[in-house]
Amino acid sequence: MGDIVVKGLGKAYTRYASRWSRLADWLAPRAIPRGERRWVLREVDFAIWSGETVGLIGLNGAGKSTLLKLIAGAARPTEGTAWVQGRIAAVLELGLGFHPDFTGRENAVLALQLQGFDPSKITRLLPEVEQFAEIGDYFDQPLKVYSTGMQARLAFAVATAERPDALIVDEALSVGDAYFQHKSFERIRQFGAAGTTLLLVSHDKHAILSLCRRALLLDHGRLIMDGDPEGVFDYYNALMAADKAGQIQQRVGVNGGTRTDSGSGEARIESIDLYDTDGRPITVVDVGQAVEVRFAVAVHDDIDGLVLGCGIKDRFGQMMFGTNSFYTGQALTSARRGERLCFRVRFDANLGVGTYSIHASLVRERSHVEKNYHWIDRGFVFEVVNLSKTEFVGLAWNEMRFEIERPDEPPLPEDAPLIVGDIGCRWGFAEPFVGIGADPRFVAYGFDPDPDECARLTERYATLAPGRVTLVPLPLAGRPGRRTLYLTREPACASLLPPDPVLTTQYPALDCARLTETRDIDVRTLADWAGEAGLKRFDYLKLDTQGSELEILRGAGGLLDGTRCIDVEVEFNPIYRGQPLFADIDHFLRSRGFVLWKLTNLVHYSHKDGSNAILGEVAVCHDDAHRHTYPLRGGQLFWADARYIRVDVLTARPPDHPQRCRDEALFAALGAADIIAHAARPLTPDLAGESS
Amino acid sequence: MQSIKSIFKYRQFIIGSIYRNFQLKHRDALLGWAWRLLSPFLMILIYMTVFSQIMPVKFGAADEPFSYGVFLCVGVITWGFFIQTVEQLLVTFIQNAELIKKTGLPRICLPVVAVATAAIDFAIMFAIFFIVAAALGSIGPSFLLMAAPALAVLAALAMGLGLLLGVANVFFRDVEQVFRIGAQFWFWLTPVVYPIAILPDGVQDVIGWNPLTPLMLSLQAAANSVEGPEWGALAYPAGMALLMLFLGARLFRRCADDMADEL
Numbered sequence: 001m002g003d004i005v006v007k008g009l010g011k012a013y014t015r016y017a018s019r020w021s022r023l024a025d026w027l028a029p030r031a032i033p034r035g036e037r038r039w040v041l042r043e044v045d046f047a048i049w050s051g052e053t054v055g056l057i058g059l060n061g062a063g064k065s066t067l068l069k070l071i072a073g074a075a076r077p078t079e080g081t082a083w084v085q086g087r088i089a090a091v092l093e094l095g096l097g098f099h100p101d102f103t104g105r106e107n108a109v110l111a112l113q114l115q116g117f118d119p120s121k122i123t124r125l126l127p128e129v130e131q132f133a134e135i136g137d138y139f140d141q142p143l144k145v146y147s148t149g150m151q152a153r154l155a156f157a158v159a160t161a162e163r164p165d166a167l168i169v170d171e172a173l174s175v176g177d178a179y180f181q182h183k184s185f186e187r188i189r190q191f192g193a194a195g196t197t198l199l200l201v202s203h204d205k206h207a208i209l210s211l212c213r214r215a216l217l218l219d220h221g222r223l224i225m226d227g228d229p230e231g232v233f234d235y236y237n238a239l240m241a242a243d244k245a246g247q248i249q250q251r252v253g254v255n256g257g258t259r260t261d262s263g264s265g266e267a268r269i270e271s272i273d274l275y276d277t278d279g280r281p282i283t284v285v286d287v288g289q290a291v292e293v294r295f296a297v298a299v300h301d302d303i304d305g306l307v308l309g310c311g312i313k314d315r316f317g318q319m320m321f322g323t324n325s326f327y328t329g330q331a332l333t334s335a336r337r338g339e340r341l342c343f344r345v346r347f348d349a350n351l352g353v354g355t356y357s358i359h360a361s362l363v364r365e366r367s368h369v370e371k372n373y374h375w376i377d378r379g380f381v382f383e384v385v386n387l388s389k390t391e392f393v394g395l396a397w398n399e400m401r402f403e404i405e406r407p408d409e410p411p412l413p414e415d416a417p418l419i420v421g422d423i424g425c426r427w428g429f430a431e432p433f434v435g436i437g438a439d440p441r442f443v444a445y446g447f448d449p450d451p452d453e454c455a456r457l458t459e460r461y462a463t464l465a466p467g468r469v470t471l472v473p474l475p476l477a478g479r480p481g482r483r484t485l486y487l488t489r490e491p492a493c494a495s496l497l498p499p500d501p502v503l504t505t506q507y508p509a510l511d512c513a514r515l516t517e518t519r520d521i522d523v524r525t526l527a528d529w530a531g532e533a534g535l536k537r538f539d540y541l542k543l544d545t546q547g548s549e550l551e552i553l554r555g556a557g558g559l560l561d562g563t564r565c566i567d568v569e570v571e572f573n574p575i576y577r578g579q580p581l582f583a584d585i586d587h588f589l590r591s592r593g594f595v596l597w598k599l600t601n602l603v604h605y606s607h608k609d610g611s612n613a614i615l616g617e618v619a620v621c622h623d624d625a626h627r628h629t630y631p632l633r634g635g636q637l638f639w640a641d642a643r644y645i646r647v648d649v650l651t652a653r654p655p656d657h658p659q660r661c662r663d664e665a666l667f668a669a670l671g672a673a674d675i676i677a678h679a680a681r682p683l684t685p686d687l688a689g690e691s692s
Numbered sequence: 693m694q695s696i697k698s699i700f701k702y703r704q705f706i707i708g709s710i711y712r713n714f715q716l717k718h719r720d721a722l723l724g725w726a727w728r729l730l731s732p733f734l735m736i737l738i739y740m741t742v743f744s745q746i747m748p749v750k751f752g753a754a755d756e757p758f759s760y761g762v763f764l765c766v767g768v769i770t771w772g773f774f775i776q777t778v779e780q781l782l783v784t785f786i787q788n789a790e791l792i793k794k795t796g797l798p799r800i801c802l803p804v805v806a807v808a809t810a811a812i813d814f815a816i817m818f819a820i821f822f823i824v825a826a827a828l829g830s831i832g833p834s835f836l837l838m839a840a841p842a843l844a845v846l847a848a849l850a851m852g853l854g855l856l857l858g859v860a861n862v863f864f865r866d867v868e869q870v871f872r873i874g875a876q877f878w879f880w881l882t883p884v885v886y887p888i889a890i891l892p893d894g895v896q897d898v899i900g901w902n903p904l905t906p907l908m909l910s911l912q913a914a915a916n917s918v919e920g921p922e923w924g925a926l927a928y929p930a931g932m933a934l935l936m937l938f939l940g941a942r943l944f945r946r947c948a949d950d951m952a953d954e955l
Contacts, residue, residue, distance in 0.1 A: 074792075074793060075953065090795075101716060102716075110708060114797060118704060
């Protein structure tokens with residue numbers, strides 16, 4: 001059930017010059033109709049089999065909505081067939097044919113009747129619709145008082161009240177607020193998992209990539225590509241860029257003559273391209289990603305000054321930022337005829353999600369008023385998507401760090417269990433806490449995406465510490481959704497990020513991280529999981545997940561508020577593409593009230609000979625008088641283990657303070673005598689007064 | 693065949709829509725559903741009392757006290773049914789444009805809802821009239837039997853004409869305007885409130901071409917129970933009704949698919 005088969009599908013609209021010619025056509029039909037046929041969809045063939053999740057993309061006017069209407073039966077094809085097996089539900093545009101005078105409830109009944117449900121079933125489904133739509137008292141108010149968002153909520157809730165065999169979703173979801181979008185996607189995902197065929201239209205790359213295993217690309221009414229979503233999106237972006245580029249030529253042709261001082265042509269920008277830091281051409285940029293714009297410039301006449309200006313404009317033409325090589329002190333004072341130059345401009349795309357264009361100009365000196373060789377608006381169009389940053393609004397990205405001060409909550413009683421978590425627990429972890437002779441107050445949770453490894457560890461701890469170690473076979477990430485897991489030669493190096501092929505082949509020691517296969521998995525956040533498990537805090541967390549540590553920490557939300565210590569692997573050079581580095585993690589954890597205690601297990605990589613020579617000394621100072629040193633060796637620093645502790649762990653407290661007792665038990669298990677000793681330093685009089 | 697299947701498949705929607713049509717009329721009224729009975733009852737009461745007693749018109753069997761009231765009620769109620777059916781059909785596709793554009797609802801369901809709504813309205817009104825008139829002793833049970841053929845032809849004519857105009861109205865909104873003005877003339881060119889006998893012979897001949905004329909005469913004759921209706925007179929309107937139904941169905945079939953594009 002749920003197959004969708006489309007064969008030779010076409011839809012044409014007949015356009016008449018006027019109503020009168022249509023009337024003439026009606027009253028006296030001729031072989032050749034008087035109207036002009038315009039095909040919006042032609043010769044579309046594809047089959048979606050039961051349970052597939054397919055994204056439909058295309059520029060505006062490509063025929064996406066028409067195709068969905070034909071499949072949903074809301075319009076009839078001019079030629080060909082669209083056949084759906086089983087019950088189909090469609091969320092097309094807004095509304096679903098709602099009546100403004102009826103209440104939400106009455107409209108919901110109407111829509112359910114339209115789906116062919118009998119009265120008893122409607123009675124059963126109604127409360128679920130009401131609950132899912134979450135519009136409160138408005139459910140019994142006439143629809144005319146609804147906001148667009150509420151209508152979208154109701155429409156979606158009604159259309160998906162019962163799982164259909166096939167679900168078609170137009171961009172209706174983009175009108176809802178983020179919360180409801182999230183909720184809708186969750187339901188769509190559940191339907192998909194339960195076997196519903198899914199056809200989804202969206203411009204949101206993230207939505208398509210996370211929901212769909214296949215994508216169709218429509219262009220000018222024809223199906224031009226059918227394949228994996230990533231590849232199809234790349235092609236789509238190229239198409240979009242080409243489309244925009246076409247517009248530029250048009251505009252220059254039209255406006256070129258009217259701009260008196262523009263485009264005199266002594267030097268011209270031949271091409272504008274965008275690259276990532278690895279030198280690959282891109283059109284989709286992650287928020288904050290480091291990018292490089294390359295301008296190829298050809299000089300057609302000897303000139304005595306050459307300045308390149310470059311700026312980024314949003315889709316309304318508002319300049320986001322820009323400067324030129326005069327202001328950066330790099331103006332050229334001469335260029336010869338026939339010379340070819342390449343300008344590279346590097347910046348971080350600290351932009352909000354949306355479409356942006358690159359504006360470029362070649363002038364003689366600081367501004368185009370004096371002499372303007374060439375001027376290009378919208379020279380290159382790229383899209384910014386948010387893959388790695390926290391949700392934010394606005395046109396520019398800047399990390400906002402919140403610090404929340406609230407009166408101390410009463411410390412946990414001394415005998416409350418100490419909860420420890422190990423994320424990425426392959427090869428075992430819990431011995432220090434629950435092993436023989438250790439403090440029996442510990443409760444341990446281990447997380448690993450590999451269910452086999454979790455089963456093995458469960459067995460191992462079942463005898464060692466019965467009932468106190470839980471293994472959770474769950475991949476964690478910063479947001480729930482579908483992600484790719486990159487499996488590597490050494491299973492412990494598996495990551496949510498692709499390993500850098502250059503590093504893993506050049507450094508034999510990094511061979512363990514070489515990619516072997518990829519697998520799509522469903523990921524969740526730590527906060528989500530803890531919410532279900534009824535867990536309020538982790539006293540201690542260890543993370544080693546090959547690059548996803550930061551996003552997992554972000555996904556932990558308020559769970560971190562009670563955390564005393566975090567051990568996390570930090571990278572100084574990325575082994576995986578897009579991997580957050582030490583600075584990113586440090587930044588985040590400090591914003592959440594942690595301080596770095598120490599870095600250990602510093603791993604340097606160098607070639608076999610020479611460069612690991614002793615370069616000097618590193619010191620550990622207790623105070624100015626006591627200083628221990630050890631030798632520092634060469635080689636590039638790749639990673640280390642970082643230990644972060646909550647600032648107030650170091651607050652001096654009386655020995656019987658419950659928090660201090662808990663900290664001592666925790667840090668004793670971690671073997672961190674140094675931290676215990678620091679916290680146990682004698683109280684200064686004012687501190688004693690404060691914490692008594 | 694396909695149409696009957698879709699009507700059955702969407703029966704829940706059809707029943708629900710008819711219910712909503714009535715609900716919509718009364719939802720903001722204090723007495724609510726009571727108006728459904730109250731308003732036809734009051735109307736019939738006014739015709740029967742005011743026109744029969746206070747403003748008596750010499751008419752037919754003058755000894756019959758309520759004869760003009762009965763005459764008026766038969767004419768006005770059946771005319772009302774005719775007009776309401778055509779008007780409902782005239783606007784049904786336009787009013788339900790959203791449903792046509794956004795759902796796979798078979799188009800045939802909409803005229804079914806429109807006709808059923810008008811028919812139920814008429815049935816209530818007619819039943820009340822019959823009870824009141826029978827209680828006053830003005831008509832007997834045989835009236836129903838004698839009125840049935842004319843009512844059937846009237847309904848068929850209304851459906852055929854309504855469907856034809858309703859589909860055309862999707863593409864040419866002028867149809868609605870023209871029909872509303874035309875209906876005013878049509879009312880006075882049909883012997884609804886006056887007996888045809890008061891017209892000059894020449895005018896009577898012209899009005900004879902109006903397919904509603906023989907229908908009205910037949911119904912009024914049945915109500916007055918002076919003589920049995922002339923069945924032969926129904927042939928012309930029945931022929932017109934069949935023609936309208938044929939044209940309406942043909943146009944509907946040809947254009948049903950294009951409606952979504954036009955609306």
